Amino acid sequence: MKDELETTVKDAPAKDRKFVEALSRGLDVLRAFSQGSVVMGNQDIARITGLPKPTVSRMTYTLTKLGYLSYSTQLEKYQLDSGVLALGYAYVSNLRVRQLAKPYLDEFARNTNTSVGLTCRDRLSMIYVENCRPSESTSLRMDVGERLPLATTAAGRAYLAAMKEDERSHLLDAIKARNPDTWTELYASLQRSFAEYQDQGFCLSLGDWDRNVNAAGVPLHLQDGSLMVLTCGAPSYLVSEERVKNQLAHQLAMLARDIERLGV
Structure with missing residues (x-):
């Protein structure tokens, strides 16, 4: 699963100064939900993406604040939220x-x-x-x-x-x-x-x-x-x-x- 998250024809060169690494990692966190379970904790996401757990924690916190993830206090896990659905629907409908x-x-x-x-x-x-x-x-x-x-x-x-x-x-x-x-x-x-x-x-x-x-x-x-x-x-x-x-x-x-x- 990690290999797929890291693989794309458009992978940025190592010294590409225009490439925003933090944004790339945030998107990898979102992609992890297409590779794993519907509901995942930071440890699950870190395993799938290969990112350090502290980095994943910051990403999931930010993505939750922006409406792309939601957090279940009962399960202590995250799932995709309506922000992702809105983006996907906009792409498909247009x-x-x-x-x-x-x-x-x-x-x-x-x-x-x-x-x-x-x-x-x-x-x-x-x-x-x-x-x-x-x-x-x-x-x-x-x-x-x-x-x-x-x-x-x-x-x-x-x-x-x-x-x-x-x-x-x-x-x-x-x-x-x-x-x-x-x-x-x-x-x-x-x-x-x-x-x-x-x-x-x-x-x-x-x-x-x-x-x-x-x-x-x-x-x-x-x-x-x-x-x-x-x-x-x-x-x-x-x-x-x-x-x-x-x-x-x-x-x-x-x-x-x-x-x-x-x-x-």
Whole structure:
């Protein structure tokens, strides 16, 4: 968990005079709640972030005063407060691509009976900013804000495949550091995904993240230069590997191109 909190393509250089270390640590404290329990004490946060406990104590006190954390006197622990929700809601609600893409995602979900999502990267995870599924469907239920690992999901693999090579190398090093025992096999599967993307324009995860889930992912290139990923998936008893490979992934790639043509 600590590795993920410390990993980002935009890590500041050691001598970057514009980089505010205190602010970075405060944000790491907030991020810890996405890696650990809903309610945590200073010791828990210090373990996850690697920050000294006195530093964590000052950060949690300040964040509580600012309305980003709340403190339970009964439990003697902290939890996220409405200030964080307000920031997250402002981001999601003002995300233009989400607003424009949602009708297309809804239609795709209805027509294919799959769960269709729009995701963005946060360090070593992909996060859902939108998810659509037929109301009567037993397909995957992935709420906005839920995280997916980069290395084993269709969304994460598609993101990595579409990145610039130097940025991808940085993330692969971080993934390797978190998975030293399984890295050889994991790296081989990622290389197959990258080749798949070069050949077909999409990446697959057929039981790799969850043995009962088949999914496809396609990068979405926005006009501002940023990168997101469309993903669709369903339990394997509803959607076979063959259907994902030969039908859904290709349809998802066409959907991505349609959304890009909207000028987002």
